Amino acid sequence: MIPAAFDYQKANSSEEAIALIVEHGDEAKLLAGGHSLIPMMKLRLAVPSVLVDIAGVEDLSYINDCGDHVAIGALTKHRLLETSDLLLAECPLLAHVASKVGDPQVRHRGTLGGSLAHSDPASDLPAAVLALGGSLIAEGPGGQREIAVADFFTGYFESSLAEDEMLTEVRVPKAPGASWSYQKFNRRAQDWAIVGVAAVEVGGATQVSLVNMGSTPLRAAAVESALAGGASATEAAEAAAEGTDAPTDLNASPEYRDHLARVLTKRALEASGVS
Numbered sequence: 001m002i003p004a005a006f007d008y009q010k011a012n013s014s015e016e017a018i019a020l021i022v023e024h025g026d027e028a029k030l031l032a033g034g035h036s037l038i039p040m041m042k043l044r045l046a047v048p049s050v051l052v053d054i055a056g057v058e059d060l061s062y063i064n065d066c067g068d069h070v071a072i073g074a075l076t077k078h079r080l081l082e083t084s085d086l087l088l089a090e091c092p093l094l095a096h097v098a099s100k101v102g103d104p105q106v107r108h109r110g111t112l113g114g115s116l117a118h119s120d121p122a123s124d125l126p127a128a129v130l131a132l133g134g135s136l137i138a139e140g141p142g143g144q145r146e147i148a149v150a151d152f153f154t155g156y157f158e159s160s161l162a163e164d165e166m167l168t169e170v171r172v173p174k175a176p177g178a179s180w181s182y183q184k185f186n187r188r189a190q191d192w193a194i195v196g197v198a199a200v201e202v203g204g205a206t207q208v209s210l211v212n213m214g215s216t217p218l219r220a221a222a223v224e225s226a227l228a229g230g231a232s233a234t235e236a237a238e239a240a241a242e243g244t245d246a247p248t249d250l251n252a253s254p255e256y257r258d259h260l261a262r263v264l265t266k267r268a269l270e271a272s273g274v275s
Contacts, residue, residue, distance in 0.1 A: 003041035010053045014139055014168055017054045022141055022164045024050045030166055031055065032075055033110040035102070036118040060113070060168055063087060069134075069174060074113025074167045078125075079104070081112060091172050093180040093200045097128040100182065103190045113167040116152070119159045119216065121247075122192040124184065126153065126217040131198040131209035134172040140165035153216035175202060181271035183264040184211070187251065194251050195260040197240070199268040206274055213244040213261055223265055233274040237266035 009028075011017035021028045029048035031037060032055055040046040054060075060075040063084045070091055072081070081087060081098035088095050101107055101115075101124050115125045116136065129149050136147045138161055152159050161167065180200040184193045196211030197220075206227050208220040222239035246257035 001042040001044065003038075004044060004047045006041075006048055007050045008053065009050060010056065012056060014054075014057055014060060014166060017052055017057065017166055018140060018164065020050070020052045021166065024052075026163050028052055030117075032114040033077070033106075035106055035110050036114065036120060054166070065090070066171070069171045072112055072170045072172070074117075074169060075111045076113075078102075078107035078110045078112070078115075082107065090174040090176050091132065093132065093175070093182060093198065094125075094128050094172060096180075097124050097182050097198065100124055100184055106190075112170055116170065117159060117161060117167045119153050119155075119157050121153075121156065121214060121216050121218075122212040123217070124182075124193060124196060124211060127196060127198045127209040127211045128182065129170060129172060130217050130219060131200050131202075131207050132172045132175065133202055133207060134170060136167055137169035137171070138162070138165040139168045144168070146171075150219065156215040173202065175200060178202065179206075179273035181268040183268045183271070185260050185264060195246075195257050195264055197261065197264040197268040199265070199272045199274075201272065206269065206272065208240075208265060208268065210240070210244065210261060210265075213241070213246050213257060215245065215247075218244060220261075220265065223269075227269075227274065233266055233269035236274070237262050237269060240265040 028050040031051045031053045060073040062073040064071045078098045078101050134149045178201040182198045184196040193211045199208045208223045210218045222242035223236045226236035240261040241258035246254040
C-alpha cells in the first residue's frame with residue numbers, strides 16, 4: 001500500500017514542532033520512530049497532509065534521576081530504556097517491558113513518547129507506565145501541564161493530548177527492590193500481545209494493568225480490590241476480566257482473551273510475590 005501524498009517538515013526543537021502543529025492543526029501528525037504511524041498511513045487509516053519529523057530533537061532523549069521519580073524524555077528510544085542502569089536499578093519493570101517490544105530494529109527506532117501518544121491498547125509500554133502510576137508532561141503554546149497516566153488514555157488510539165500539544169516527558173515513580181512481573185502472550189516472539197499483564201508493588205500495594213483487554217490500556221481494578229481485601233493470587237486473578245471489553249480479531253475471541261487475562265494475571269501475581 002502507498003500512503004496518500006503529504007508535506008514533510010523537520011523540527012529541530014520542541015518549540016518548533018509545536019509551532020508547526022499549531023500552524024497546520026489537525027492536518028499534521030508528529031513523526032518520531034514511525035513504527036505505528038507509517039503502517040497506518042500505508043493502509044490509509046491515517047491520512048495526514050503534513051508530517052512533522054521530531055526524531056532529531058535531541059533534548060527530548062534522556063533518563064534522569066529526579067529524587068522520588070525517574071524523568072524520561074519522550075523521544076528516548078526503547079533500546080535506551082532496556083539498557084539504562086538507572087531504570088534497571090530504580091524501575092526494572094519499565095526496562096524489562098521495553099526489551100519485549102518488537103525486535104532490535106524496532107527498539108532502536110521506537111520511542112517511549114510515541115508509544116504512549118499513539119495510545120494503542122495492544123502496546124506493551126503504556127501498560128507498564130499505567131501499572132507504575134506515572135505521569136506525562138504535555139507541552140503546547142500555553143505552556144506545560146502534567147497529566148496522570150490514568151487520565152491520559154481516552155479511547156482507541158485516542159489520548160487527552162490537545163491537537164496543539166506534544167508529549168515531552170514521562171515520569172515514573174522509583175520502585176527499587178519492589179517485586180514485579182510482566183506476562184505477555186503472543187503468537188510469535190515479536191508480535192503484539194494477544195493479552196499482556198503487568199504487576200508491580202507500589203507503596204506496599206500491588207498494581208496491575210492489562211494489555212489488549214479493551215479500547216485503552218486498563219488497570220485491573222477488580223484484581224487490585226481483591227488483593228487489598230486479602231485475596232490470594234489465584235482468587236484475585238479470577239477477577240481479571242471484570243470491567244474489561246476484550247476485542248475480537250483473527251488472533252482471539254473475547255472469551256479466549258478473558259481466559260488469558262485470568263491465567264496471565266495469576267502468573268504475574270505469583271511471579272511478583274503474591275501468594
